[in-house]
Structures are given as C-alpha cells and as structure tokens.
Amino acid sequence: MKKLNSILTALLMSGTILATPTFAQEYKHVDIKPLDPAYFIPKRHEGRTYLITGGARGIGGASAIRLAREGANVVIFDVLEKEGKETVEQIRKEGGKAEFIKGDVRSNDDLQRAVNVALTTFGELNGALNAAGIMAATAPDAKFDYQKQKSLMPSPIADASDEYFNTLMDVNAKGIFNSMRVELKPILKQGKGGAIVNICSIAGLTGLAGNSAYVSSKHACNGLTRNGAIDYAPNGIRINSVNMAATETAMTDMAIKYVMAASKENPNPxxxxxxxxxxxxxxxxxxxxxxxxxxxxxxxVICFLLSDEASNLTGGLFATDGGWTAY
Structure with missing residues (x-):
C-alpha cells in the first residue's frame, strides 16, 4: 500500500494524473430547488382525455392532478380503490374532470372497462400514462413484513423465487403490453394521433444490483416503448418512456425498509x-x-411528453434520474 501511494503521489506531481479540483473552495454550494407542486401550465391539455394506469398515488397520481389542472379529462385506473377515489375527489374539488376505475393491468377485461369509461364519459381517448408497476411481488398496499415476504422481495438471480420473477414480469412487462394494446386501438380508430408515456426506471436502462426481475421487466417496458414508437409513428402516435432514480413514493419507502431489514439479517461487512x-x-x-x-x-416531464410541445419526440427513453445514468 505504501508503494502504491508513493507511485500515485509521483504521478500526481508529474502531471500524469490531474488532481480533482476542489470546487467547493472556490464557488458557493447551491441546492437545486424542487419544483413547486402547485405549478402547472394552464390549458396545455385542454379538452383531451388520458387514461392513467397506476394513477391512484405517487407519480401517476401527481401526473393525473397536473394533467387535470392543465385542462385534461383523466380516467384513473388502479388496484388501490381508496387512494384512487381520493385523487379523483381532489381533482374534482379543483374543478377538474376525473373518473376512477378499479382494476389490475394483468386483466384485459379491467383495462377495457377503463377505456370504455373514457370513451363514453369524455367522447374519445387522446393518450395514456402507464404508471402501474411494482418492485416486489407484494400487493401495493401490503404492510411490510420482511420475514414473511422475503421470497417476494428484490433478489439476485440465484436467490429469486418463481413468484417474485413471474409477478414482476406479469405486472411490469405484460401489464405494459396489455395497457398499450387496449389504449392504441381507440386512438388508431379516431385517426387524430396521440401520445403515450410509459413509466419504466433506471432499471430499464442499466443493471440494478439485487433486482433481477425488476431490471428484466423494466428493460421489457423500454423495449415495448421503442417498438410501439416505430410501429405507430405513421399514425401520428408518439410513445416515450421516463426512467427515474429514487423518487419520493411508497415504492421507494418499501425498498428502503427492505434494504435495512436485509442488512440486519446479514451484517457481514x-x-x-x-x-x-x-x-x-x-x-x-x-x-x-x-x-x-x-x-x-x-x-x-410526463405532462410535457404528452403535450404538443414534444411533437418531435418519440421512441425516447428519457432518463429523469438526476444524472444517475450519466456516470
């Protein structure tokens, strides 16, 4: 180790390796202020109707609220009935138009019901946000219990259970396929074009340690995004994905609890x-x-990608990740 340090010191002094500048000594440290939750662009989505799977809470819920503030009609589709109805109620109190349909993206019948509500209530379907997704093979509202749920939690390949892998693929991959298929049919029939955004993840752009099924399913999500963009560009339908790193949601809270519990069980440094x-x-x-x-x-970013402002963007896998995939 002493010899290695001596070599590195000599290289630094000779200029062969440039030392990293300490910017903090020269410039003021500045935090980036998060976007005001109340901010929106009036009338940007006026008169349009969007189906939002996984729209009860989290990113899907926030997107539903902002789309409604910008003039859109929204149909929220989720397995979480209580949270879904609460989000619809908030939208309506603010003067927006929204409906809630309880359902699972693994069910084609459930998804068709949601599309039917959009068409019968608001006249047409102009686009969709597919936000439904899971990181563990547990119900979204399940109380965390590491010992009981261990086999359903994020796992590397050799330790992964069939239930963990199959459930994530069914929801995150097949669920996106099911959703896009039922959404595209009325948009194509209307002949006016449209836009779809899929919520994937940095796990759909890179590997993510200990998350074999999540990574596999999110890569599939991005694959469907690209293929859909290719197939439906001639029909005026733009399809993109957003791929985030850690975001303040119930899913991230669960992931943190899991990592802490797993670390306690295997504290070997x-x-x-x-x-x-x-x-x-x-x-x-x-x-x-x-x-x-x-x-x-x-x-x-989601509301931008669904808007006419993103008219030149399709087939894009947008890293809304704070620079996670930059290094």
Whole structure:
C-alpha cells in the first residue's frame, strides 16, 4: 500500500494524473430547488382525455392532478380503490374532470372497462400514462413484513423465487403490453394521433444490483416503448418512456425498509454487495440533504411528453434520474 501511494503521489506531481479540483473552495454550494407542486401550465391539455394506469398515488397520481389542472379529462385506473377515489375527489374539488376505475393491468377485461369509461364519459381517448408497476411481488398496499415476504422481495438471480420473477414480469412487462394494446386501438380508430408515456426506471436502462426481475421487466417496458414508437409513428402516435432514480413514493419507502431489514439479517461487512458501488444520482449526491426526486418533478416531464410541445419526440427513453445514468 505504501508503494502504491508513493507511485500515485509521483504521478500526481508529474502531471500524469490531474488532481480533482476542489470546487467547493472556490464557488458557493447551491441546492437545486424542487419544483413547486402547485405549478402547472394552464390549458396545455385542454379538452383531451388520458387514461392513467397506476394513477391512484405517487407519480401517476401527481401526473393525473397536473394533467387535470392543465385542462385534461383523466380516467384513473388502479388496484388501490381508496387512494384512487381520493385523487379523483381532489381533482374534482379543483374543478377538474376525473373518473376512477378499479382494476389490475394483468386483466384485459379491467383495462377495457377503463377505456370504455373514457370513451363514453369524455367522447374519445387522446393518450395514456402507464404508471402501474411494482418492485416486489407484494400487493401495493401490503404492510411490510420482511420475514414473511422475503421470497417476494428484490433478489439476485440465484436467490429469486418463481413468484417474485413471474409477478414482476406479469405486472411490469405484460401489464405494459396489455395497457398499450387496449389504449392504441381507440386512438388508431379516431385517426387524430396521440401520445403515450410509459413509466419504466433506471432499471430499464442499466443493471440494478439485487433486482433481477425488476431490471428484466423494466428493460421489457423500454423495449415495448421503442417498438410501439416505430410501429405507430405513421399514425401520428408518439410513445416515450421516463426512467427515474429514487423518487419520493411508497415504492421507494418499501425498498428502503427492505434494504435495512436485509442488512440486519446479514451484517457481514466483508460480504460483497454491489449495491453499495453506487447509491445516489448526481443531484442527490450534490444536494446538502441528499434529497430524492419528487413526484411533481417527474410529472412535469410526463405532462410535457404528452403535450404538443414534444411533437418531435418519440421512441425516447428519457432518463429523469438526476444524472444517475450519466456516470
């Protein structure tokens, strides 16, 4: 080790290796202020109707609220009935138009019911946000219990159970396929074009330690996004995805609880844990409070991609990740 340090010192002094400048000594540290949750662009989506799967809470819920504020009619589709109805109620109190349909993206019948409600209530379907997704093979509202749910939690390949892998593929991959298929048919029939945004993840752009099924399913999500963009560009339908790193949602809260519980069970400091190799995005690392992204920051990009302002964007896998995939 002493010999290695001597070599590095000599290289630094010779200029062969440039030392990293300490910017903090020269410039003021500045945190990036998160977007105001109340911000929106009036009338940007006026008169349009969007189906939002997984729209009861989190990024889907925030996007539904902002789309409604911008003039859209929204149909929220989710397995979480209580939260879904609460989001619809908030939209209506603000003067927006919204409906809630309880259903599961694994069910074609449930999805068709949601599309039917959009068509009968608002006249047409102009686009969709597919936000339904899971990180573990548990119900979205399940109370966390590590010992009982261990086989359903994020796992590397050798430790993964069939139920963990199959459930995530059914919801995150097949669910996106089911959703896009039922959404595209009325949009194509209307002949006016449209836009679809799929919520994938950084796990759909890179590997993510200990998340074999999640990574597989989110890569499939991005694959469907690209293929859909290719197939339906001649019909004026744009299809993109957003791929976020840690964002303040119930899913992230569950992931943190899981990591803490798993660490307590296997506290061996010498164990190889590749998840420690990279734990934060650029913006989280640079932030004085190491904050996650907010749902409103994600909704901002989603609402843009659904709007006419994104007229030249299709087949894009947008890294809304605070710079996670930049290094």
């Amino acid at each position: 010498e164990a190889v844990n590749m998840g420690r190799a990279k734990t934060m995005s650029l913006l989280a690392y640079a932030d004085s409070k190491k904050r996650q992204a907010t749902v409103w920051e994600q909704a901002s």
